[in-house]
Amino acid sequence: MTGGQKALIDKLERQGTLSRDEFQALLDFRTQESAQYLFERARAIRHAVYGHDVYMRGLIEFTNYCKNDCYYCGIRRRNRQAERYRLTKEQILDCCAAGYELGFRTFVLQGGEDPHYTDERMVDIIRAIKTRWPDCALTLSIGEKSRGTYRSFREAGADRYLLRHEAADARHYAQLHPAELSLENRKRCLYDLKELGFQVGCGFMVGSPYQTNECIVEDLLFIRELQPHMVGIGPFIPHHQTPFAAAQPGTMEMTLFLLGVIRLMLPGVLLPATTALGTIHPTGREKGILAGANVVMPNLSPTSVRDKYMLYDNKICTGDEAAECRMCLQRRVESIGYRLTVSRGDSKIEA
Numbered sequence: 061m062t063g064g065q066k067a068l069i070d071k072l073e074r075q076g077t078l079s080r081d082e083f084q085a086l087l088d089f090r091t092q093e094s095a096q097y098l099f100e101r102a103r104a105i106r107h108a109v110y111g112h113d114v115y116m117r118g119l120i121e122f123t124n125y126c127k128n129d130c131y132y133c134g135i136r137r138r139n140r141q142a143e144r145y146r147l148t149k150e151q152i153l154d155c156c157a158a159g160y161e162l163g164f165r166t167f168v169l170q171g172g173e174d175p176h177y178t179d180e181r182m183v184d185i186i187r188a189i190k191t192r193w194p195d196c197a198l199t200l201s202i203g204e205k206s207r208g209t210y211r212s213f214r215e216a217g218a219d220r221y222l223l224r225h226e227a228a229d230a231r232h233y234a235q236l237h238p239a240e241l242s243l244e245n246r247k248r249c250l251y252d253l254k255e256l257g258f259q260v261g262c263g264f265m266v267g268s269p270y271q272t273n274e275c276i277v278e279d280l281l282f283i284r285e286l287q288p289h290m291v292g293i294g295p296f297i298p299h300h301q302t303p304f305a306a307a308q309p310g311t312m313e314m315t316l317f318l319l320g321v322i323r324l325m326l327p328g329v330l331l332p333a334t335t336a337l338g339t340i341h342p343t344g345r346e347k348g349i350l351a352g353a354n355v356v357m358p359n360l361s362p363t364s365v366r367d368k369y370m371l372y373d374n375k376i377c378t379g380d381e382a383a384e385c386r387m388c389l390q391r392r393v394e395s396i397g398y399r400l401t402v403s404r405g406d407s408k409i410e411a
């Protein structure tokens with residue numbers, strides 16, 4: 061490793077950030093050795109804040125209808141081949157009940173931007189979950205809404221909100237999304253959510269088409285500015301029924317490196333080792349934890365719909381029951397000396 065890389069990593073650990081040029085150099089000149097050193101430091105910080113605990117979130121993919129048309133996403137509106145489904149309130153509650161028995165204390169309701177779930181219907185579902193499982197945290201991941209809608213979700217009891225910013229560079233954002241979606245509105249949503257008292261997660265895909273290291277530096281600077289409680293990053297993986305069918309996937313190496321960087325930037329951040337990371341490499345999620353991640357999000361969706369929530373090709377776990385994913389992840393986490401915990405797993409960042 062060059063002295064320059066070590067100095068940058070040490071500085072990042074001390075200050076929680078770097079200048080634009082320093083971030084650029086850290087990414088441009090990264091090597092296997094500098095990555096190893098980064099992971100060591102990221103693990104040390106992670107152990108100081110969270111010990112060897114790995115938090116689990118039960119992911120419920122409750123609708124794959126979406127009114128948006130993001131170029132990278134398999135459930136985009138224009139994909140006529142996607143077989144669409146929606147879960148009823150009762151089906152969602154059944155997923156939570158099964159998840160609770162398996163030790164989940166956070167439920168994540170994720171879906172496309174589906175107008176069927178009006179504010180009223182969402183509020184009803186949120187209230188039902190929070191009434192029945194008051195000891196659980198509820199996370200929403202259902203896209204861009206007005207501030208008023210976010211407020212009603214918060215008042216109904218939702219605790220957290222995941223909304224990946226996807227690309228903090230406006231030009232890159234426009235290369236991934238049609239013109240009706242804007243980075244400006246995306247950021248507005250994230251700041252509204254934060255002001256309303258949600259624990260907020262942003263994030264982006266690694267290696268998405270047209271992404272350069274300059275783009276990633278912009279993402280890191282945005283994360284620095286937003287100071288989110290959670291950051292979701294995973295490799296881009298092409299989906300064969302999208303405009304990016306023939307694009308190159310992101311790499312595991314760059315994803316792991318960025319997990320380490322983000323852990324140094326935000327010591328208390330909740331950082332998932334994502335399903336996409338587990339999809340591009342058989343032990344990608346384990347490597348993610350060893351690079352600084354501290355969250356896993358096994359799937360609680362009914363197996364009957366699993367294979368329909370296909371954001372990208374070859375997604376793992378589509379045939380597995382919730383209990384199987386839970387046990388599989390427990391084995392994986394324990395195989396590297398960590399433990400899955402039964403707790404809400406709130407962020408240790410002072411909000």
Ligand code: 5AD
Pocket residue numbers: 132133134224226264265294295296297298299336371372373
């Ligand atoms: N590859 C990897 N991640 C994807 N996502 C959507 N499509 C893909 C893809 N092809 C991610 C987006 C979104 C999250 C739910 O899944 O970043 O925010």
Ligand code: FES
Pocket residue numbers: 358359376377380384385386388389
């Ligand atoms: Fe789903 Fe391993 S996490 S089968």
